[in-house]
Amino acid sequence: MNKFSKKTAKGMSVALTVAMGAACSALMLGCAPVEGEPAAQAAAAPEAPTAETPKSEQPDQASPGAASTGKYSPVKARDRDFYAPNTEDLGPDEMRLVACGTGMPTARPKQAASCWLLELGNGDKFIFDIGTGSAERVSALQIPYNYLDKVFLSHLHTDHFGDLDALFVGGALAGRQKALRVWGPSGATPERGTKYALEHLQKALTWDLDGRQGLTDPRGYHMEVNEFDYMGMNEIIYEENGVTIRSFPAIHSLDGPVSFVVEWNGFKFVFGGDTYPNQWFAKYAKGADVAIHECFIAVPDMIEKFKFTPQGALAVGTQIHTAPEAFGKVMSMIKPRMAVAYHFFKDFDTTAAISDRIRTTYDGPLSLSIDYMVWNITKDDIRVRMAVVDEDVWPPPATDKPQLPDPNDRIPYSDEISSGRLNMKKVLQPTYDEINKQYGLKEKQE
Ligand SMILES: [Zn+2]
Ligand SMILES: [Zn+2]
Secondary structure: OOOEEOOOOOEEEEEEEOOOOOOOOOOHHHHHOOOOOHHHHHHOOOOOOOOOOOOOOOOOOOOOOHHHHHHOOOOOOOOOOOEOOOOOOOOOOOOOEEEEOOOOOOOOEEOOOOOEEEEEOOEEEEEEEEOOHHHHHHOOOOOOOOOOOEEOOOOOHHHHHHHHHHHHHHHOOOOOOOOEEEEEOOOOOHHHHHHHHHHHHHHHHHHHHHHOOOOOHHHHEEEEEEOOOOOOOOOOEEEEEEEEEEEEOOOEEEEOOOEEEEOOOEEEEEEEEOOOHHHHHHHHHOOOOOOOOOOOOOOOHHHOOOOOOOHHHHHHHHHHHHOOHHHHHHHHOOOOEEEEEEEOOOOOOHHHHHHHHHOOOOOOOOOEEEEEOOEEOOOOOEEEEEOOOOOOOOOOOOOOOOOOOOOOHHOOOHHHHHHOOOOOOOHHHHHHHHEEEEEEEEOOOO
């Protein structure tokens, strides 16, 4: 019998004892009801800090908190049950996964499109998909951009790479002083491959990039594109620093989409991207610690809320994408320590239908994901929480010294445009004087 700690949607911790091989924590909404669970046990004392609980959160010995005394104090903080970015160390044998986009192609305030940040205890960080709206979520995590230089694209739908330009340029501006490395699949023709898409994306950014020459640290405005064969069967596409990433094909829209498997330190993380249920996922995702697979809105809600025709809802909701019942079936086949469903609008009136349908085919650990859901994964536990983010956050400081650009690299205005400048010398000189004095400089106006 293992301890199975479980969190409710409101974050209340309850201790449960279940006959399961692996221990996990999961949101109540997303977790299988445990057969024969005595209801009274659910009201047990607050969960003791686990090995993953940061020291700062553990009740201190001299003044025991609620966890050790069983009493609450009117002046002492209780254990925190949310994730605050930039406040927790990651253990050497721990992974942290953050949902930075869980929604649909049309991004909305509550849900950006597909994006997943995987942080490893060895310091490596990987972004899987960077769908529309997700760059903002990534920024909320307060991670220096020099560490956010590796992106893996499951396929070239905009809901899976629509914010690559934002991460590319915005990241370089905010401290990524090296090329952005991107891995993505080939297509059935060269024009349908990642290389073609990203070469043209960079061409589309010509005006943007030209205008920054000579003004900012130039090192980040490059992309290293690594296109790999979309037909590769669990083939290695990345192997560095003890981390191996493989890809295998997905079935979605056209030839080209893939799924990824990350292996590190005995952990296995799988990101499916978009796919109809397929035999390769069933094979290569088996036994994953965390397996993310798409799960579409239930067909009746596609008709009612999305205004699909019944025929269209059946086709898109069950054949192009994976219906909740089919998601459950796939997870029953691979039996992950934690199944993660995404690619649906998660609302008060859509979630129950998705959950009920998944539960007709799967009764294991489950997270119905939403943006800013966070998983801390160790060998003994998977802790699931929500991140609480600061809307006022600024980009974190650059981790390396900025390189001053060569002003000679600037592309000048034409004489005609230049001649339209109003004379602001008198107005601006006090600012030059102020900054020159403060920093010991001799900067002059143009
Ligand atoms: Zn897609
Ligand atoms: Zn998609």
